[in-house]
Amino acid sequence: MPKHRIMSRCLNGATVIKNIKKYTLPVLILLGAAMAFNKPTYPEPEFYIPSQVVEIDQSPAKLHSYEMVSGITASVHSATAVELDNGDILGMWYGGTREGHIDVALYSATFDQKHKVWSGHKKVLDRLDAANSLNRYIKKIGNPVLIKHPQGPIVLIYVSVSLAGWASSQINMAVSYDEGQSWHDSKQLTTTPFINISTLVKNAAVIYSDGTIGISAYHELKGEFSEIIRVNLNGDVINKYRMTSGTNTIQPSIIVRNPKEAIALIRDSSRDPQRVHFTETQDAGKTWAPYEVLDVKNSNSAVFAFKDNAERNWMIFNDLTRDVEHSRNNLAIAVSKNGREWKTLHYFENPELNTELDAKYSYPWVMESANSHYHLFYTVDRTYIKHIEFNQTWLEGLL
Secondary structure, three states, X not given: OOHHHXXXXXXXHHHHHHHHHHXXXXXXXXXXXXXXXXXXXXXXXXXXXXXXXXXXXXXXXXXXXXXXXXXXXXXXXXXXXXXXXOOOEEEEEEEEOOOOXXXXXXXXXXXXXXXXXXXXXXXXXXXXXXXXXXXXXXXXXXXXXXXXXXXXXXXXXXXXXXXXXXXXXXXXXXXXXXXXXXXXXXEEOOOOOOOOOOOEEOOOOEEEOOOOEEEXXXXXXXXXXXXXXXXXXXXXXXXXXXXXXXXXXXXXXXXXXXXXXXXXXXXXXXXXOOEEEEEEEOOOOOOOOOOEEEEEEOOOOOOEEEEOOOOOEEEXXXXXXOOOOOOOOOEEEEEEOOOOOOEEEEXXXXXXXXXXXXXXXXXXXXXXXXXXXXXXXXXXXXXXXXXXXXXXXXXXXXX
């Protein structure tokens, strides 16, 4: 090809590139600015404080035990529950051959508060249902978390894995507008720009005053740490607030004190010090104080913290370390005024503290119903989920 034609083509190409820079780039910049301008803005976080229970139960101490689920699948785990508008309780868990098996599904049932019975056990979704909703391959699913939103809907957050193990997991969100009878398609939450993996959930979320949700999440891939993921009801991630550094601190359980203050009790996944960790926030979860190691044993097992009607802090936990063979064979409840110093007052399981007992009690969850009763759920030997109901008078009697 003649040199003058080559030069002509090069000049034409240079002209095209020059025109792209001159005209197209400014348009893209303006378009990006417009999109940023139209992006919804949210106020500074402030915790939502629900109205107080109208009538606190002053009746004699009550403690009753039920089975939430047993026998539907070989293995069950990770219970979560919320109160429905009619006062009944919707419970959910995952079940299958074993944890991580391809046949694991999320199941639900309803507790009739009047007749004190669980019924309506049914499958909510499995990995294939999740794959169809998310339009991607799903290898397995796990931990569900239910959230009763003040505006009415029930939100479900659950864990899924496409490749490898739980450390490469992602979290998904589905919403029900009919009290858990049906669920809209799941949406995967984009929680990290790095291939969006290694986010899990276990404990209750917090609600902000603007209706956004603070999911208490944790990571297990490179470093193990806790954070709050703030989302709206559409599943759009608004922000993330780091709670701890990457040093074996997972599954935070948050107690909200007022619109700006909260504390969190955190599972220790290390072999040293094997103690529950503590942190607190003064700005509704945007920043958290450096975590402290408490004088409360932790066998790399989940804890659940809640507040009673007298503003006392309570915690459900395994009062053991991994130095014993059966490190989850008791389940205790402790009380604290400030969240740092705790006193164990009762054992729901293995009160004799028999270290040889071959049993496992794990993954506690507590919810308070409108009649000021507390409902504790936990897994027993991965074969059934136990439900214990108690009232404020019973708690007071422990003091």
